[in-house]
Amino acid sequence: MNAEQQHHTQRHPQASKPEVQLIETFYRAFQIRDYQTMASCYHPDARFRDEAFHLSGNQPAAMWHMLCERGKDMTLEFSVNEKDGKVTAHWEPKYHFSQTGRYVHNIIDAEFEFKDGKIINHIDRFDFWRWSRQALGLPGLLLGWSPFLKNKVSQMAMTNLKHFMQKNGY
Numbered sequence: 001m002n003a004e005q006q007h008h009t010q011r012h013p014q015a016s017k018p019e020v021q022l023i024e025t026f027y028r029a030f031q032i033r034d035y036q037t038m039a040s041c042y043h044p045d046a047r048f049r050d051e052a053f054h055l056s057g058n059q060p061a062a063m064w065h066m067l068c069e070r071g072k073d074m075t076l077e078f079s080v081n082e083k084d085g086k087v088t089a090h091w092e093p094k095y096h097f098s099q100t101g102r103y104v105h106n107i108i109d110a111e112f113e114f115k116d117g118k119i120i121n122h123i124d125r126f127d128f129w130r131w132s133r134q135a136l137g138l139p140g141l142l143l144g145w146s147p148f149l150k151n152k153v154s155q156m157a158m159t160n161l162k163h164f165m166q167k168n169g170y
Contacts, residue, residue, distance in 0.1 A: 019087045019114050020080050026119070027078040027091060033068035035061070043118035050108075050124035051131070051150065052157040058170050059161065060122065066164040070098045087112045097135040099156075104134040128153075 022041055029037035039061035048060035055063060074095035081088050089110040097104050106126055113121035128150055132140030136149075143149040164170075 017082055017087075018117060019112070020082050022114075022117070022119070023080045023087055023089055023112060027076065027080070027089065030064070030068070031076045031078075033071065033074075035065040035068040038064045038068075041119055042122075043115050043120045045115075046118070046120055046122065048122045048124075051126060051128040052154045053161070055161075059165070062165045062168070062170045063161055065168065066161060071095045087114075100135060100137065102135055102137060104131065106131050106134075 026038055026041040029035075029041075042060055044057070046056065046060050048055040048063065053059075053063060071093070074093055076091060076093045078089055078091035081090075089112070091108050091110065092105065093108070094103070094105045096102065107130075108124050108126045110122060110124045112119055112123075129140070129144035132144030132149060132153070134140070136144070139149070
């Protein structure tokens with residue numbers, strides 16, 4: 001982890017809670033593209049959902065592996081919080097989108113549920129229209145609000161993940 005990433009990693013005062021530590025481990029691993037540590041944070045029956053993916057089982061681990069390999073220039077800032085037993089994270093990756101080469105600064109809020117000390121449910125929420133304008137340019141600006149573009153991006157993402165999983169023996 002470089003000094004800039006370390007500087008921007010905020011630690012919640014109650015970080016001794018095991019679930020908070022697990023999520024901090026997860027995002028610190030993402031900062032250095034350590035997809036194996038990220039995968040170890042998930043329960044075998046985990047579910048992940050965001051604007052592009054609805055995944056379960058080993059698919060979340062494969063997705064993070066794929067994103068780590070493709071995000072060679074990615075930087076990431078994050079903070080983890082726990083309030084009333086709920087663990088959430090705010091994270092902001094900055095990277096060049098591999099399909100277009102366009103620069104993206106995404107702003108994501110995540111929530112987690114746990115089972116047996118691992119992540120069982122992970123939901124990431126972000127403004128898809130904002131992301132699509134950055135990642136896709138004019139098509140994202142004109143159609144990023146539409147279910148059509150969101151579905152097309154989701155289908156493309158799932159196809160890419162399936163190919164990645166086949167290639168990498170998932």
